Amino acid sequence: MRISLVVHVIGLIVRVFGLMTLAPLAVALLYGEYRDAAGFAIATVVTCMAGQVMRRAGGSGAEDAVERMRRVEGLAVVSGAWLLIAAFASLPYVWAGLGVIDAMFESMSGLTTTGATVFRDFAQFGRGIFFWRSLTQWLGGMGVIALFVAILPRLAIGGREMFFAEASGPDDEKVTPQIRRTAAVLWQVYAALTAIQTVALRLTGMSWYDSVSHAFTTLAAGGFSPHPLSLAGYQNPAAEWVIIVFMTLAGANFALQYRALARRDHRLITGDEELRAYAGVVIVATALLVWATQLPLLSESALRTALFQVLSILTTTGYASVDFQLWNDQAKAILLGLMFIGGCAGSAAGGPKVVRHVLLAKFTLHELRRALHPHAVLPVKLAGRVVPAHIVQGVIVFFLFYMLTFAMCTAVVVLLGADLVTGISATAACLGNVGPGFNLVGPMSHFGDLHPISRMALTATMWIGRLEVITVLVIIRPEAWRAGRWNSE
Amino acid sequence: MRIVIVGGGQIGSSLAKALAAEHEVVVIDHNPDVAAAFHHIDAELLIGSGTSQDMLKRARIEDARFFVATTPLDEVNVVACAIANRMSNPETICVVSRSDFLPDGQAGVGLRDFGIDRVLWPEAQLAADIEGVVSAPGAIDAEIFAGGRIRLLEYRLGTGSVMVGKTLGALHLPRGSLIVAVKRAGALFVPRGATVLQADDKVIVMGAPSAIQEVHRLIHPARAGGDIEVTIVGGGDVGLQLAERLERSPACQVRIVERDPARGEMLAARLTRTLVLNGDGTDLEFLESENVGRSDVLVCVIDNDERNLLASLLGRQLGVPKIVTRVSRPTNLRLFERVGIDVALSARAAAVASILHQITGGASSLLAVVEHGEARVLELVVSDRFEPRPLKQIGAPADVIVGAILRGSEVIVPRGDDQISPGDRLIVFSTREAAERVQAYFHGFDS
Numbered sequence: 001m002r003i004s005l006v007v008h009v010i011g012l013i014v015r016v017f018g019l020m021t022l023a024p025l026a027v028a029l030l031y032g033e034y035r036d037a038a039g040f041a042i043a044t045v046v047t048c049m050a051g052q053v054m055r056r057a058g059g060s061g062a063e064d065a066v067e068r069m070r071r072v073e074g075l076a077v078v079s080g081a082w083l084l085i086a087a088f089a090s091l092p093y094v095w096a097g098l099g100v101i102d103a104m105f106e107s108m109s110g111l112t113t114t115g116a117t118v119f120r121d122f123a124q125f126g127r128g129i130f131f132w133r134s135l136t137q138w139l140g141g142m143g144v145i146a147l148f149v150a151i152l153p154r155l156a157i158g159g160r161e162m163f164f165a166e167a168s169g170p171d172d173e174k175v176t177p178q179i180r181r182t183a184a185v186l187w188q189v190y191a192a193l194t195a196i197q198t199v200a201l202r203l204t205g206m207s208w209y210d211s212v213s214h215a216f217t218t219l220a221a222g223g224f225s226p227h228p229l230s231l232a233g234y235q236n237p238a239a240e241w242v243i244i245v246f247m248t249l250a251g252a253n254f255a256l257q258y259r260a261l262a263r264r265d266h267r268l269i270t271g272d273e274e275l276r277a278y279a280g281v282v283i284v285a286t287a288l289l290v291w292a293t294q295l296p297l298l299s300e301s302a303l304r305t306a307l308f309q310v311l312s313i314l315t316t317t318g319y320a321s322v323d324f325q326l327w328n329d330q331a332k333a334i335l336l337g338l339m340f341i342g343g344c345a346g347s348a349a350g351g352p353k354v355v356r357h358v359l360l361a362k363f364t365l366h367e368l369r370r371a372l373h374p375h376a377v378l379p380v381k382l383a384g385r386v387v388p389a390h391i392v393q394g395v396i397v398f399f400l401f402y403m404l405t406f407a408m409c410t411a412v413v414v415l416l417g418a419d420l421v422t423g424i425s426a427t428a429a430c431l432g433n434v435g436p437g438f439n440l441v442g443p444m445s446h447f448g449d450l451h452p453i454s455r456m457a458l459t460a461t462m463w464i465g466r467l468e469v470i471t472v473l474v475i476i477r478p479e480a481w482r483a484g485r486w487n488s489e
Numbered sequence: 490m491r492i493v494i495v496g497g498g499q500i501g502s503s504l505a506k507a508l509a510a511e512h513e514v515v516v517i518d519h520n521p522d523v524a525a526a527f528h529h530i531d532a533e534l535l536i537g538s539g540t541s542q543d544m545l546k547r548a549r550i551e552d553a554r555f556f557v558a559t560t561p562l563d564e565v566n567v568v569a570c571a572i573a574n575r576m577s578n579p580e581t582i583c584v585v586s587r588s589d590f591l592p593d594g595q596a597g598v599g600l601r602d603f604g605i606d607r608v609l610w611p612e613a614q615l616a617a618d619i620e621g622v623v624s625a626p627g628a629i630d631a632e633i634f635a636g637g638r639i640r641l642l643e644y645r646l647g648t649g650s651v652m653v654g655k656t657l658g659a660l661h662l663p664r665g666s667l668i669v670a671v672k673r674a675g676a677l678f679v680p681r682g683a684t685v686l687q688a689d690d691k692v693i694v695m696g697a698p699s700a701i702q703e704v705h706r707l708i709h710p711a712r713a714g715g716d717i718e719v720t721i722v723g724g725g726d727v728g729l730q731l732a733e734r735l736e737r738s739p740a741c742q743v744r745i746v747e748r749d750p751a752r753g754e755m756l757a758a759r760l761t762r763t764l765v766l767n768g769d770g771t772d773l774e775f776l777e778s779e780n781v782g783r784s785d786v787l788v789c790v791i792d793n794d795e796r797n798l799l800a801s802l803l804g805r806q807l808g809v810p811k812i813v814t815r816v817s818r819p820t821n822l823r824l825f826e827r828v829g830i831d832v833a834l835s836a837r838a839a840a841v842a843s844i845l846h847q848i849t850g851g852a853s854s855l856l857a858v859v860e861h862g863e864a865r866v867l868e869l870v871v872s873d874r875f876e877p878r879p880l881k882q883i884g885a886p887a888d889v890i891v892g893a894i895l896r897g898s899e900v901i902v903p904r905g906d907d908q909i910s911p912g913d914r915l916i917v918f919s920t921r922e923a924a925e926r927v928q929a930y931f932h933g934f935d936s
Contacts, residue, residue, distance in 0.1 A: 373779060377753040377765040386758040 001480060005065045006076045008058025009158070013081045013148050014088060015051025018044050021092065023135055028128025036128040039095030047088040066158040072480055074161025078145055079475045082463060085144060086111050089136050096129050101452050101459075108459045110136030111144070112466035113348060115223025115318035115435030116426075118448040118455065122228040127209065130226040134216040140466070141220025141250070141348040142190045143167065150183035159183070165471050169253075169345020169353055170395050182255075189258050190348075194219045197246045204238035218243050221250045221348040223318025223435040229444055231308075231321040237301070240308055240321050251315030251343030252278065273383050274344050274355040281354065285310045285338055292330035313338040316350040318435020318443075325442030332425075332438050339428045350433025350465055352402055356395045358382070363392055394470070401469045406431055409461045416451035426450070430458040431465040491515070491553045492848065493579070495539030495569045496560035497523035500584060500611075503819065503841045504557065505532045508848065515548040518560075539569040542576065551577040555848050559584045567603055574604025582607045582844055586726060609843060615790075615815065615836035616730035622813055622832055623719055623735065623786050625705065630693075630832055632857045634866065634916055638900045639893045641669075641695045641857070641866065641918075644708050648688040651707065658682040663703040665902045666696030669890045669918040670864055677863045677920060679888045693859065695866075695892040695918060696902050720784040720809075721745040722770030722800045723791035724756045727815060727836070731788065736762040744779070746770045770800040782807030790815040801830050822861055856916065864920050866892070869931050871913045881905030888923040892916045 025040035069077075090107035094100060102118040109116045110133050119125065139147065145166040149159035160179045176182050194215045201211035210226060217224045227233035231240060249257065252275060260268040269275060286306045295302035308321045313335045324335065342351015359380055366378040379386040406427055414423035418440060425437030426447065436443040440450070447455060464472045474480060490512050494501050497518035505514045505527070514532035517539045527534045537544040539560065550556070556579040558566035563585045570581040583605045600608050621631035621640075630643035646653055652660060657668060657680055671680045672691040686692065694704050719735055721728045724747030735741045743763040747753040750767055757765040768775040770791065781787065787804035789797045794817050801814045813832045816822050819841075825833035839858065846855035856866040880891060880903050893916040894901040894909065901907055909915070919927050 373764060373766060375766045375768045375775065375779065377747075377750075377757040377767050379754060379757045381758075381761075384761065386754075 001070070001072050001076060002062070002065060004058045004062045005069065006073055006080060007054050008062035009066060009069075009077045009155075009162075010081045010084060011051045011054025011056070011058065012152065012154060013051070013077075013144070014084055015048050015055060016148060016152065017085050017088065017144065018047030018049075018051055020135065020139065021047065021132070024092065024128045024132035027131040028126060031127045033126035033128050036092070036096060036126045039092045040128065040132070042095065043088065043091035046091060050088065066154060069158040069161050071161050071165075072474065074158075075165045075471050075474050076480070078162050078165040079463075079467060079472050081145065082111065082467060086463070089132075092129060092132055096125055101455055102448065105447065105455050105459045106133070107136065108462050109430075109435075110222070110224065111140035112433050112462040113137050113140050113217075113220045113222040113316070113350065114430055114433040114462045114466075115217065116430055116437075116441070116447050116458070116462075117224070118446055119228075120446055120448050122226075127226075130213065130224075131209075133224050134213040134222075134226070137220040137222030137224055138194070138216035141222060142187055142254075146183040147187060149180060150187050153180075156180045166467065167346065168350075168468060170356055170359065170391050170398070185258060186254050189254055189261075190219060193246065193249060197242065200242045200246075201239055204236055204242060206234070206236065206239055210234075214239075214243065215246070218246045218317065218319075219250050219348060221247070221315045221317045221343065221350065221433075223312070223316075225319060229320075229323075231319045232323060232444070237304060240304055243319065244304070244307055244311055247311040247315050247317050247319075248282075250317070251311065251347050251349040253344045253346040254348075255346050256344075271383070274358060277358050278344050278354045281314060281338075281341060282307075282310060285314065285334060288334050289331055292334060293327055309335065310338065313434060314341060314349075314351075315343045315347070316432050316434045318429070320436060320443035323442065323444045325438060325444065336425060336428060336438075339425075339432045339434050342432055352399065352432070355382070356398060359387060359392060359395045360399060363396070398469055401473060402431070405461060405464055405469060409457050412457045413450065413454040416454045418450060418454065422450075426454075426458060427461060431461045433462060433465050490555070491549065492555045492557065493517065493545070493548045493550055493553045493573070495556075495558045495566070496584075497526065497534065498559060498561065499817070499819075499837050500559040500840055500844075501557075502526045502530065503837070504559070504844055506530050507841070507845055508532075515553075517544055517548055540565060540572060542572060545573060545576055550579065553577065553579040555580050555582065557582045557584075557844060561586065563587055563589065567600070567605065570605045571603040580606050582609060582847060584609045584611065584840065586610070586612055588613075607847060609840055611836035611840035612726045613730060614839060614843075615834060616727050616734060618834055618839070619727075619731050619788055619790075619813055619815075620734045623717070623731075623788065624738065624741070628705070630859065632859075632866065634856050634868070634893075638697065638895075639695065639902075639916055640698050640701045641693065641859070641892075642701060642705070643691055643693045643859070646686060646688055646690045646692060646708070650688070652686050652692070653688045653690075654685065656683055656685050660686075662694075662707075663696075663700045665700030666694055666704050667890065667892060667902060669693050669695045669892055670859070670920075672860060672863075677860055679890050679918070679920065691860075693864075693918075695916075697900060700902070716740050716742055717786065718742045718784045719744070719786045719788060720781050720804075722787065722789045722804075723747070723797070723815075724749075724752055724765070725790060725792050727790040728788075729756060729759065731790065732756070732760050732763045736760060744784075746775075746779075746781075771796050771803065773803055773806075776803055776807060782809060784809050786811045786813065788813045792817065794818055794821050798825065798828070798830075801825075802828070805829055859918075862921060864918065865924055867917045867919060867924065867927070869915055869917060869928060871909060871911050871915060871931055873911045875909070875911050875931065877908055877910040879905065880907050880909055883909060888920040889927045890918045892918050 021040045021044040025037055028037040086108040090103035093103035093106050105118050143166045145162050149155045149163050163179050197215040198211045201214055213226050289306040290302055305322055309324055312319045342353045343349020345353045345355045362380045370376055380392050409427040410423045413426055421438050422440040426441045429435055429437040441447050492512050492514050494516045497516045501516055505516050508514050509531040516532055517535045519538050521536050550573055556573040558569045560566055566583045570583045574581055625631045625642055628642040628644055632641040670677055670693040724745050728745055732743050732745050735743045745763055746766045746768055748769050753765050753767045787809040789800045791797045797814050801812050804812050812830050814830045816825055816833045816835045819835050819838040822833050822835055842858045856868050858865050891903055894903055895914040
């Protein structure tokens with residue numbers, strides 16, 4: 001691993017990311033929040049300068065090596081960039097009065113589209129801060145690396161490894177043969193959907209500011225809302241339906257949506273195995289939830305409430321249109337189960353992803369069948385095509401590490417004083433990038449009352465969960481660093 | 490007439506042997522080793538490439554009526570036919586072993602674009618033939634004609650069969666079906682109304698699918714309907730195609746045994762419902778552990794006659810009721826049936842018969858060869874000069890039976906009163922000896 005190259009590329013990304021703070025700066029100025037505006041201005045300058053320093057530190061050798069980036073270097077850049085970007089994105093929160101641990105938690109929760117918050121009192125913060133919170137989710141939803149691969153010509157070739165290290169799901173798929181064009185197309189679809197949703201929300205009577213904020217955090221499957229009671233604070237059924245539709249889209253594969261739209265072929269949608277499983281989960285879970293909550297059957301509000309909560313948790317968005325902390329244990333158990341499923345691969349959603357469950361189920365069934373026919377050749381297939389063995393193994397390893405991370409972080413949170421339901425749900429919600437959990441960390445509550453070390457551990461699990469475990473775990477292996485040299489090998 | 494054959498392998502040499510007595514046959518093969526096979530064949534053998542214009546000139550392609558490409562390489566066959574077609578204009582027959590060169594509906598490149606008049610895909614034909622046999626449990630041979638509107642099945646009558654001991658006239662077969670032939674003690678004949686059926690006779694029944702279904706129930710009351718378990722040994726081209734055809738029918742549980750692990754993975758990737766087993770079909774322990782004896786049908790399509798025979802006999806030992814085996818060397822065909830295999834089929838023998846018919850058969854087309862060439866099913870068009878009259882009055886040659894009349898979209902399984910008119914297409918069952926006479930009869934009849 002050439003560390004100079006990693007530092008150089010991270011610098012390149014951080015420098016451009018600094019410019020993103022100009023957007024909340026404009027919003028803060030617009031609403032006359034001059035103190036916050038100063039914070040955003042400082043954050044912009046500090047971030048850009050830090051990026052420039054890192055870029056230079058890599059030296060001229062690194063500049064030439066970008067196009068020959070190796071896999072491990074790609075993983076290191078992605079892991080490192082996400083961590084550093086989260087650190088720089090936390091500067092405005094620190095300026096607004098949050099402690100360092102809380103600021104880092106909020107910032108990581110935003111970028112990883114988790115949506116868990118440590119804001120105790122929403123009235124304490126200005127509109128610029130809330131806009132920044134929503135914007136970080138929007139940027140993180142499609143992937144910051146994908147964005148920079150799309151806009152930075154320097155990463156046109158070297159961006160390949162990074163793009164796949166950040167992308168969600170077990171398989172590498174591209175919309176177009178060129179990685180740069182793929183990233184650009186995906187971002188365009190994402191931006192277009194965001195624009196449509198903003199207008200749709202505005203038509204339901206939301207203010208422009210709230211419409212933009214919610215569109216940003218819906219498409220990203222993020223879940224931050226400027227309102228302390230989330231969507232329950234608006235009591236706007238039409239807006240909830242709009243959000244239901246766009247959460248569904250955010251949890252589905254964007255590349256697939258683009259292809260179906262570009263070729264005008266609905267069979268791509270109806271024939272996709274993962275999408276069918278996704279739809280099946282939504283229908284079954286909604287029916288179960290209507291039953292468990294004893295909402296009046298066959299009423300619009302029951303359907304809307306159940307569907308909203310199911311999609312919010314399944315797509316790992318994390319909005320709440322009712323305080324589901326008040327629901328019974330059956331309903332909570334269903335929601336907790338959904339946290340371990342997640343959305344589709346190639347979507348903005350977090351969690352283990354539907355396709356991994358499909359592959360794991362098929363693999364398990366094949367192993368059972370192998371007991372009857374010891375000589376059988378049983379490849380795992382998806383839509384009639386064989387899934388290579390290394391990908392199936394990757395899925396199994398993913399689940400192992402996912403559950404291991406879950407167990408370890410739960411242990412930390414519970415040992416540091418939280419009750420078991422809080423510990424389990426907080427960890428599941430952070431690792432799956434969902435957002436709210438139950439009890440102490442319920443949808444109308446916040447994570448601020450957890451032990452500081454718990455908050456740090458949860459911040460780390462958000463990072464691990466967003467980059468799908470393996471990307472981060474490879475980098476923390478000593479081996480990756482022992483073989484590292486500053487400049488050459 | 491001059492016939493040029495490219496490729497002196499099994500198909501090429503069998504063709505040359507059959508044609509050499511009456512025609513000028515030139516065989517081109519690049520491998521000098523094939524010469525040994527041609528010692529006893531009165532044909533000219535040229536050693537060289539079948540795609541070289543120089544070789545084709547030496548074979549005097551300009552005088553040839555037919556050009557047959559039979560090498561194992563599809564590309565060579567297609568190119569050879571294309572070159573022959575450009576140099577002069579013989580009728581070209583091209584043997585292929587993959588689907589790549591078959592005309593693919595509207596969009597694909599048709600072989601006519603390469604100047605090929607007729608394509609023959611022996612493996613696909615064999616897979617289709619075996620499918621016919623397998624999908625009619627109890628029957629030992631089966632064919633489908635006229636796009637599925639006419640079927641032919643062959644049964645062996647057991648001692649307890651309801652048909653034994655009765656005359657055909659007393660049988661009251663369902664309307665739309667006919668017993669077209671009986672094979673008894675090695676001799677095949679077309680039965681008359683007074684023929685009495687005996688145990689161990691093989692009867693060949695022809696008719697519309699619904700009527701055939703009823704006949705099937707009559708002969709095998711217990712076995713009609715229900716799932717069929719088929720085990721295929723050998724995952725080569727034929728095995729794969731057969732599995733692909735069989736797994737389309739929901740009533741078929743298909744298993745395929747393949748020895749080569751890499752080939753097994755490829756099969757598992759291509760097939761959806763078929764269970765692919767990695768093992769040796771000639772290994773008794775393996776066959777027992779996978780409970781192959783429980784299968785209704787065992788199909789052995791390994792590309793090696795000896796191993797095929799071994800697998801078939803093991804299957805018989807394990808108690809499989811019906812065994813279908815592929816035979817590569819046509820000389821082995823009779824031997825295989827003698828040692829107890831129900832149906833032995835040879836793709837190459839069928840291909841050779843089909844090409845021979847194409848070259849020497851004239852205007853009628855050969856639909857099937859039954860009982861290793863002892864009988865054939867022909868389709869022929871009634872000539873314009875033929876005077877319309879009922880079937881019972883035409884006094885057709887002995888050992889010939891009209892199985893069906895195709896008139897437009899109509900299919901008639903005829904009785905004596907049914908009319909035959911010019912322009913009708915007849916599906917005719919005939920013994921080998923009578924085949925030439927029947928063609929002459931319906932073509933040249935002048936009353």
